[in-house]
Amino acid sequence: MRFRHVTRLTHGAIAALLIGAAPAWAEPQHGIAMYGEPAMPADFTHLPYVNPDAPTGGRIVTAEVGTFDSINPYVLKGNPPWQLRFLIGESLMGRSLDEPFTLYGLLAQSIETGPNREWVEFVLNPAATFSDGSPVTVEDVIWSFETLGTIGNPRYLGFWAKVETIEETAPGTVRLTFNTADRELALLAGLRPILKKAQWENVDFANGGLDVMPITSGPYVISEVDAGRSVTLTRNADYWGRDVVPFEKGLHNIDEIRLEFFADETAAFEAFKTGEVNSNREFNVARWDQQYDFPMVQSGDVVKSVIPHGRPSGMTGFVMNSRQPQFADWRVRDAMIAAFNFEFINDAMTGSQQPRITSYWSNSPLAMDAGPATGRVAELLxxxxxxxxxxxxxxxxxxxSDGTERNRPGTRAALAQMEAAGWTVQDGVMRNEAGAPFTFDILLQQGASENQAIIDMYVESLTRIGVTPTVTVVDDAQYTERTSALEFDMTFGRLAVSLSPGNEQYLYFGSEAADQPGTRNLMGVKSPAVDSLIDTLLTSEDETDFVAAVQALDRVLTAGRYYIPIYQWNDSRLAHARQLRFPDVIPVYGDFNGWQPDVWWWEE
Incomplete structure (x- = not known):
């Protein structure tokens, strides 16, 4: 394993990057930061974590568990490979992985905002073209914003509701004016994907499916689709931005990206061991230590790389749907957490090598403090x-827990909370006063063998308090349909949060989004406190208020007992063909969207 210099921001360094209000610009700029100014100057030549001299060529093949029935990642309908919107899409600005939230010019060569970011204006790069060679125009930009904001995936809808007007103010220049005080909107505008309007004339954009491959301006195009089994993307040799945009220098070097789909994790791992797949991301430390000794590793044809990062843990675990009567009472949710024998499960799954997620922003300076709320956090709450x-x-x-299989302290605590909520064990079964048994269904995705193993141990623990849930395993399409429709009691959930949380928090936790189809608010939280804290973090003009608002939000969500958290991943573990290389300098976000395969290259 090679040793690498790592750009890891300390808590103090991250806080320093957040300090200060954005300047009231009098002229267009090359970039924009959520707080303060961009770290790189206007004459920067490449991102600090790329190899500007990386060669092009080679291929990367990854194993994905499940299947897909759409190649349109911009709409709600269908189940597309999640990577597509990052691989084929392109936006007005590009995000640096080495700063909390800073954007630099991509399709837009400059950005300008009003003194309070009440409007934002972009000047398009005149060299920008779609993959078919046609120019990217302001008309395409306006159509993309309007279409995604009205019939696109729900992730785009909240932003569009805050746009008062969008207009062409000069040739090649587009301005968005906002109807809401929200400092992040100018940055979010820079990250919206831009599609070709003419492609979708007389075509049902919202339909999804496999028939229409979206035309974008990005560096890759979809070249082959084997329905439900694989998607192949090819590097566009005529990509407009490679030698034009500083942000693109050293990125997107691999000629072919192939996503191979397998029925379960075992089949996917076997494909990697035989060389059918040449890059594999491992989430289990015990498996990494014990099962990565196959011949290709021993010969050096496969290399094991550990990639550290400085981003928050986010939340991963089993989410309880508080819309359902079983989980509407926080005391019941607390009982479900107490019955979950994490220390025993962690030992069985990882050899106790991975620490537990303790809150949504754990592993970062935005995490809630232990003990009572104090200072500005207490004032906000x-x-x-x-x-x-x-x-x-x-x-x-x-x-x-005490780490033993029986977990008597956890069992006692769970029984006490269930009794407080009106449930007691009668003849070995947890029942309410009317005699109705307490039960619920756990929805799992087919092929997720690790989650299945965890749930098997959890079900054993629940039987000790007289609760016998059902476990339903469905294929990818049914899983997407049911979770989008919020038709579940408990399921596996994962929320990635950042060092600069913003408008996406409405979709994750906001009351308005709680009952919308496709919402990320799977737990169904509807809290005036949560809504107010999201408003505060979006309108804060200094670092102190912003951090306090996030820490307060972290408290409300964690104490809400909506998730049963499992372990966190403070390092990424990737095993890959020795020819697949990446730079020595690792950005603060580490192995994140925009890093693999973006900064990687192939070298014999």
Whole structure:
């Protein structure tokens, strides 16, 4: 394993990057930061974590568990490979992975905002073209914003609702004016994908499916689709931006990207061991240590790389749908967490090598502090104190089991909370006063063998408190359909959060999005405190208020007991063909969207 210099921001360094209000620009700029100014100057030549001299060529093949029935990642309908919107799409600005939230010119050669970011204006790069050679125009930009904002995936809808007008103010120049005080909107505008309007005339854009390959301006095009089994993308040799845009220098070097789909994790790993797949991301430390000794590793044809990062843990685990009567009471949710024997499960799954996620922003300076809320955090929570779930103001921490299989302390705590909520064990079964049994269904995705193993152990623990849930395993299409329609009691969930949380928090946790089809708010939280804190973090003009708002939000969500968290991944583990290389300098976000395969190259 090679040693690498790592750009890892300390808590103080991250805070320093967040400090300060954005300047009131009098002229167009090369980039924009959520707070302060971009780290790189106007004359930068390439991102600090790329190899500007990387050769082109080679191929990367990854194993994906499940299947797909769409290649349109911009709409709700269908189940497209999640990577497509990052691989084929292109936006007005590009995001640096080495700063909390900073954008630099991509399709747009410059950006300008009003003094309070009440409007943002982009000047298109005149060299920008779609993959078919046609120019990217302001008409395409306006159509993309309007279409995605009205019939696109729900991730785009909240932003569009805050746009008052969008117009061409000069040749090649587009301005968006906002109807809401929200400092992040100018940056979000820079990240919206731009599609070709003419392609979708007389075509149902919202239909999804495999028939229409979206035409984009990005460096890759979809060259082959084997329905449900594989998608192949080819590097566009005529990509307009490679030698034109500094942001693109050293990126997108690999000629072919192939996504291979397998029925389950075992089949995917076997394909990697035989060389059918040449890059594999491993999430289990025990498996990494014990099962990566096959012949291709021993011969050096496969290299194991550990990639550190400085981003928050996010939330990964089993989410309870609080819309359902079983989980509407926080005490029941607390009981479900107490019954989950994490220490025993972690030992069985990872050899106790991976720490538990303790909150949504754990592993970062944005995480809630232990103990009672103090200072600005307490001030932000105080107006809602009477309605907050116990533990929010005075401190909440996940229970720690004794590590034994029976977990008697956790079992006792779970029984006590269920009794407080009106449920007791009668003849070995948890029942309410009317005698109705407490039960629920756990929805799992086919092929997710690790989640299945965890749930098998969890079900054993639940039987000790008289609860016997059902477990339903469905294919990818059904899973997407049911979770999008919020038709589940408990399921596996994963939320990635950043060092600069913003408008996406409405989709994750906002009341308005809670019951919308396709929402990421799977847990169904509807909280005035949450909504207010999201508003605060979006309108904060200094670092102190912003950090306090996120820490307060972290408290409300964690104390809400909506997720049963499992372990976190503070390092990424990738095994890959020795020819697949990446730079020595690792950005603060590490192995994140925009890093593999973007900065990688093939070298014999």
């Amino acid at each position: 105080d107006p809602f104190a009477a309605d907050l779930i116990p533990g929010t103001m005075d401190g909440y921490a996940l229970p720690v």
